[in-house]
Amino acid sequence: MSAVVAEHEHDDHHDHGPxxxxxxxIITTNHKDIGTLYLLFALxxxxxxxxxxxIIRAELFEPGMQFVSPQFFNSMTTMHALVxxxxxxxxxxxxxANWQIPLMIGAPDMALPRMNNMSFWLLVAGILMLASxxxxxxxxxxxxxxxxxxxxxxxxxxxxxxxxxxxLLGISSIMGAINIIxxxxxxxxxxxxxxxxxxxxxxxxxxxxLLIAIMPVFAGAVTMLLTDRFFDTSFFDAAGGGxxxxxxxxxxxxGHPEVYVMILPTFGIASTIIPVFARKPLxxxxxxxxATAAIAFLSFIVWxxxxxxxxxxxxxxLYFMYATMxxxxxxxxxxxxxxxxxxxxxxxxxxxMLFSIAFVVLFTMGGFTGLMMSLAPVDFQYHDTYFIxxxxxxxxxxASIFILMAGGYFWLPKWTGNMYDERLAxxxxxxxxxxxxxxxxxxHFLGLAGMPRRIPDYAVQFTDWNMxxxxxAFIFGFSQLLFLYIVIKTIRGGxxxxxxxxxxxxxxxxxxxxxxxxxxxxxxxxxxxxxxPTEHF
Amino acid sequence: xxxxxxxxAGLALMxxxxxxxxxxxxxxxxxxxxxxxxxxxxxxxLVLWVCVFIGVAxxxxxxxxxxFHRKSRGYKASNFHExxxxxILWTIIPTVILIVxxxxxxxxxxxxxxxxxxxxxxxxxxWQWKWEYEYLDSGIRFFSSLxxxxxxxxxxxxGIDPRTVPNYLLEVDKPLVVPINTKIRFLFTAADVIHxxxxxxxxxxxxxxxxxxxxxxxxxxxxxxxxxxxxxxxGRDHGFMPIVVIAMEKPDYEAWVAKQQGVAVEKxxxxxxxxxxxxxxxxxxxxxxxxxxxxxxxxxxxxxxxxPTITGSSVVTGDINAQVELMLKGKGMMPAFGQMLxxxxxxxxxxxxxxxxxxxxxxxxxxxxxxxxxxxxxxVKYDDDE
Numbered sequence: 001m002s003a004v005v006a007e008h009e010h011d012d013h014h015d016h017g018p019x020x021x022x023x024x025x026i027i028t029t030n031h032k033d034i035g036t037l038y039l040l041f042a043l044x045x046x047x048x049x050x051x052x053x054x055i056i057r058a059e060l061f062e063p064g065m066q067f068v069s070p071q072f073f074n075s076m077t078t079m080h081a082l083v084x085x086x087x088x089x090x091x092x093x094x095x096x097a098n099w100q101i102p103l104m105i106g107a108p109d110m111a112l113p114r115m116n117n118m119s120f121w122l123l124v125a126g127i128l129m130l131a132s133x134x135x136x137x138x139x140x141x142x143x144x145x146x147x148x149x150x151x152x153x154x155x156x157x158x159x160x161x162x163x164x165x166x167x168l169l170g171i172s173s174i175m176g177a178i179n180i181i182x183x184x185x186x187x188x189x190x191x192x193x194x195x196x197x198x199x200x201x202x203x204x205x206x207x208x209x210l211l212i213a214i215m216p217v218f219a220g221a222v223t224m225l226l227t228d229r230f231f232d233t234s235f236f237d238a239a240g241g242g243x244x245x246x247x248x249x250x251x252x253x254x255g256h257p258e259v260y261v262m263i264l265p266t267f268g269i270a271s272t273i274i275p276v277f278a279r280k281p282l283x284x285x286x287x288x289x290x291a292t293a294a295i296a297f298l299s300f301i302v303w304x305x306x307x308x309x310x311x312x313x314x315x316x317x318l319y320f321m322y323a324t325m326x327x328x329x330x331x332x333x334x335x336x337x338x339x340x341x342x343x344x345x346x347x348x349x350x351x352x353m354l355f356s357i358a359f360v361v362l363f364t365m366g367g368f369t370g371l372m373m374s375l376a377p378v379d380f381q382y383h384d385t386y387f388i389x390x391x392x393x394x395x396x397x398x399a400s401i402f403i404l405m406a407g408g409y410f411w412l413p414k415w416t417g418n419m420y421d422e423r424l425a426x427x428x429x430x431x432x433x434x435x436x437x438x439x440x441x442x443x444h445f446l447g448l449a450g451m452p453r454r455i456p457d458y459a460v461q462f463t464d465w466n467m468x469x470x471x472x473a474f475i476f477g478f479s480q481l482l483f484l485y486i487v488i489k490t491i492r493g494g495x496x497x498x499x500x501x502x503x504x505x506x507x508x509x510x511x512x513x514x515x516x517x518x519x520x521x522x523x524x525x526x527x528x529x530x531x532x533p534t535e536h537f
Numbered sequence: 538x539x540x541x542x543x544x545x546a547g548l549a550l551m552x553x554x555x556x557x558x559x560x561x562x563x564x565x566x567x568x569x570x571x572x573x574x575x576x577x578x579x580x581x582x583l584v585l586w587v588c589v590f591i592g593v594a595x596x597x598x599x600x601x602x603x604x605f606h607r608k609s610r611g612y613k614a615s616n617f618h619e620x621x622x623x624x625i626l627w628t629i630i631p632t633v634i635l636i637v638x639x640x641x642x643x644x645x646x647x648x649x650x651x652x653x654x655x656x657x658x659x660x661x662x663x664w665q666w667k668w669e670y671e672y673l674d675s676g677i678r679f680f681s682s683l684x685x686x687x688x689x690x691x692x693x694x695x696g697i698d699p700r701t702v703p704n705y706l707l708e709v710d711k712p713l714v715v716p717i718n719t720k721i722r723f724l725f726t727a728a729d730v731i732h733x734x735x736x737x738x739x740x741x742x743x744x745x746x747x748x749x750x751x752x753x754x755x756x757x758x759x760x761x762x763x764x765x766x767x768x769x770x771x772g773r774d775h776g777f778m779p780i781v782v783i784a785m786e787k788p789d790y791e792a793w794v795a796k797q798q799g800v801a802v803e804k805x806x807x808x809x810x811x812x813x814x815x816x817x818x819x820x821x822x823x824x825x826x827x828x829x830x831x832x833x834x835x836x837x838x839x840x841x842x843x844x845p846t847i848t849g850s851s852v853v854t855g856d857i858n859a860q861v862e863l864m865l866k867g868k869g870m871m872p873a874f875g876q877m878l879x880x881x882x883x884x885x886x887x888x889x890x891x892x893x894x895x896x897x898x899x900x901x902x903x904x905x906x907x908x909x910x911x912x913x914x915x916x917v918k919y920d921d922d923e
Contacts, residue, residue: 063699063706065691071773071843137842138870144770150747151730151772154870156843238748244731245746279608281618309733310744311725311751314650318643325635329628336627339599346614347607357603361596368588375638377645378580380741381566384733384768445564450737452768455776457691459707460700 017522026121029113030522031098032415037120038095042404043484045087045127050477052080057473060466065457073456074142079134081145085262086169087127089396092404093265094176097204099415101180103513103520104198106189106529111182119175126168133158133165144454146255147222149236149247153229160230163222170215177208177215184208189512189528195289196532198511199282202289203268206296210257210264213300218254221247245310252303260299263395264292266363266403267334270356273410274338276510277353278345284337291330291337298327308379317376324374328367335364350504351425355406358433359399366394369444384454387447393440398433405432405483412487413503417519418494424486431479438472509533567737570759570784574740576645584638591634649741652754655722659713663725663732663745663767665872666774670713673724677797680877683777684708685827691777692831707764710827712781716790717757725751729872730772736765736782744769757784772870774831808880808904814888817901821889824882828874829890837894843870848895857900861887865910875914880904883911 018024018033028034055076059067068076098116102109110116133140138156141147147162155162184205188197197205224235225247234240236247267288275282282288305324308317338360347353369391373379382388413419442465447453451462458466499518507514510533516524568578606612662669667682683691687706690697699705715721725734727745735742742765743753757763765780785793826835829847833839837847847853852860864887867873874883881904888901 064695064697065693069693069773069840070776074770074773074775139843142773148731148770151770154730154772156870238746244748278606279614280616283618284620284624285618287624309742310746311749314646317646317650321642321646322639325639328635329631332631333624333628335595339595339602340623341618342599342602343606344602344612344615344617345606346612347603348609349607357599360599364592364595368592371588372581372584375580375584375642377577377642377649377741378584380649380743381577381581381737383742384735448566449563450567450765452735452766452776454770455766457699457706457776460705 027117029109029117031102031110031113031116032520032522034110034113034116034120035095035098035100036415038091038098038123039408041120041124041127042088042092042095043487045083045091046401046480047484048131049080049083049088050480052076052083054473054477056080057470059456060458061470062467063458063460063463068456070456071139071142074144074454075134075140077454078141078144079130082130082141083127084396085145085258086130087123089262089400089404090173091123093204093207093262093400096200096265096269096404096407096411097176097180100411100513101183101201101204102187103516103524104201104511105184105187105192106512106525106532107183107187108523108525110179111187112179115175116179119172119179122168122172122175126165126172129161129165129168133161136161146248146251147225148251149225149228149244152225160226163226166222167219170219173211174215177211180204180208181212189525189532191530191532192512195286198268199271199285199288199292200265200268203264203271203292206292207261207264210261210296210299214254214257214261217250218258221250221254224250245307248307248310249304252306253300255306256303257296257299259392259395260295262400263363264296266359266400267292269403269407269410270338270359272511273352273356273406274341274360276410276504276507277350277356278342278347279506280341280345282337283340283343284333287333288337291333294330295327298323298330302327305374305376305379308376309383321374321376325371328371328374331367335360335367348505350409351420351422351429352406352410354426354429354433355402355409358429359402359406362394362398362402362433362436366391366399369394382447384452385447386443386451386453389453390440390443390447393443397440398436402432402436408483408487410504411513412490413494413499414513414516414518415520416491416494417499418490418492419497419499420486420490421495424482428479428482428486431482432476435472435475435479439469439476440472442466442469442472569738569740570757570761570763571738571740571755572758573645573649573755574738576648577740580642580645583641587634587638649753652722652752655720655754657716657719658722658724659715660724660726661734661745663727663729663734663771663778664877665729665772666767666778667877668709668713668732668734668778668780669728669877672794675794675798677794677801679711679797681709681711681713681781682827683779684710688777688827688831692835704764706777707766707779707781709779709781712762712783714783714785714790714793715757716787717760717784719787720754720756723753723755725749725753728876731769732767732771732778733769734765734780735768736763736780738763738765739782742768757782760784760786777831804879804881808908810904812881812884812901812903814892814901817885817888818892820881821885821887822893824878824886825889825893828878829886832871837890837896847890850896853890853896854898857887857891857898857902860891861902861907861910865914875911880908880911883907 025037059073136157138158140158141155141162143152184201227233228235228237234242236242236244238244271282271288302320302324304312304320373382409420409425446462446465451458501518502508502514503518512529512532566578566581568575658673660671660673667680669680671678686702687708689695690699690702725743725745726749727747731744731746733742733744739755741753743751761784763782767775767778832844833847839846852863865875884902884904884907891898891900
């Protein structure tokens, strides 16, 4: 047992265990409880957003309209995206940040625990308000998650509620980001210098800065929509001297960094898991840090590659094309570094490693299509087709979502002290990795063959691949119930196998959290740890 | 059961791998029928092969490592974790590859933007949910919307199998006709929300934005029919506003132009004459089916909470002028039909809904009256740049 356990540090007052009963979860300020809340909420929203995706795929199973009206279909594509982005992926990574950042840097908790609680409950309020729009007159927003005017101004009663829910989600994200930055910059153990921090902590530090920079921009854009609709301003209305394209520039100034908010922590977790199972230090630690920073910087200067077809001056098109192509360089460095980390390792393939390898391979596929569409003249063909849908789902589902699951399998034994069922988990992995490709790979063909995105019905020649894609979607969707079962089973006792403090062989060389007992006590690092793992030096 | 059969077909397709798909199926981008579209296709293939090459190298290395460097084979881990040389190498190689890609891409980009010396111009306006084409040189102007057969089949649970509809969702009532081997400049704008005009065989798409005029050009080398769709989400019927371009030999095109100009004269005359109520109702029924039924339903029942009922509606059974004004200007989700329907169609459908669908107000309105109301609608204004 390591020297960092806090028990003997208590002098006159007793250990503060968790509150009893349900109240514990409402008023908690403990980073582990809040992390758990975020993760469970993200998992719940993953199923809500997933159900919407299955409604979409059911309607697209064959040509003709079978189940829903076109308007509701558009609401589904819009809400699926908003729920997955703001309800599932982002909170999922915030959950890991809450659990892991204090454990990884040797801090007793987050820097601002009460704000931590508030930012979680604001998230719940925001998502509930967003979900309530489904039941309003005129239906939920149906203009795509990008909320482009003038179309979004045709939304019914849901309009102000959708915008206010975005405000709430933005406030929640900003508070979470401030908390993460304050924690990382102020609460590291004395010997934990910045360039010794685990990569997950680095990626979150950079992500948090992105969030603080972009969420106010998004809030500003939607507020301008609000005043255009209710207070007769004309920010985006050409008839009043405004400009509908201005919105797109503002939105994507937020939106492009936003997609990196979802991918940078993914890189961080992958960089944490791969070395453990390769039994080798991460290759090129400092280049990984610099590449992350470079990607974050580039994310602010490439936004208009989402709008190559709006009719920018040719100089603008060329600038955004070149800047976008540059992203391939730091991203390539990362992929090469992960490969080099595996090279001449002594690899084993437990479920977290399987998901991480699948991430590296499938994210690279998404990267390839990304490179293809960075070429503006060719993007004139790809833009707004299923090719794009395939691209960003490859960078989100078998990337961000797979890594969220990898992180779950990786740290659950540490958090709960129980081992998950490895055989079932591997089964879950193989089901997921095969079905996710059946789901998204054919969408490349559909897009190239000419199928636009966001359409509820399609010409007959697109039938076959849509059917294949829908079958993949249903297999993938239902496979995730297995994940839910494995998680619940692990929390409630797992396989009964003894879990050691380091859980994975030699993991204590890779991170501070593995020096703590399993399960992790409610309070940890009341005094900062003396020694820190320095595997990459 | 058709559905079960399809399910099995889909599963069979999955198990037998690719390649067994339908005859008219393409897995790859189309080469298209213009010099630009072939350049774009060439770029696409170039970057695709670059990706395949990098993929084989990276994944090959990774899978070699996964196979040989595993603990179960007794492989002992090395401890290397840094090499500045390697890092520099794999920064420089991608940079060189990117430059190789950027040069031809820039060339194509510049060529695409060169709309100089065009021989004719067509203005394309996006409407919810149809296209308006205006030939600026010959004055021909018409709307192009989803054809009736597709429109019937695409209603929720229509009972019509889309496979029996020729060119389902890719057919229009009036296609855009262009001459081949002619440099045509397109001007794009929109009347309500943003749309995007895409015919894959021409090699590009362009957004149509209210208040903006965007430009693009094409020169088709092969006579034929080319189909496309709106590619910017534009509301409920975004999936149902196809584009059909018929490229003709020049003499055929000229004959078509002459015929259209004759039709325009006939239409103008029809708008001037007095119509009987029965004739208006008969004509109005088909106008209703094509323009109104997708929201207000074929029987006028509407959709509770979203699209108002026509039958017994206070607007439709009230003052005819108030009803016509609402239809001219639109309201909320309802598009303004003022410029979308010609005076005859407008008068016909206005009369039909008052005297059909369970209503029997008994009055009617003449095309001539509509024509003067339409003339009073102010034209859409544009910014002068772009």
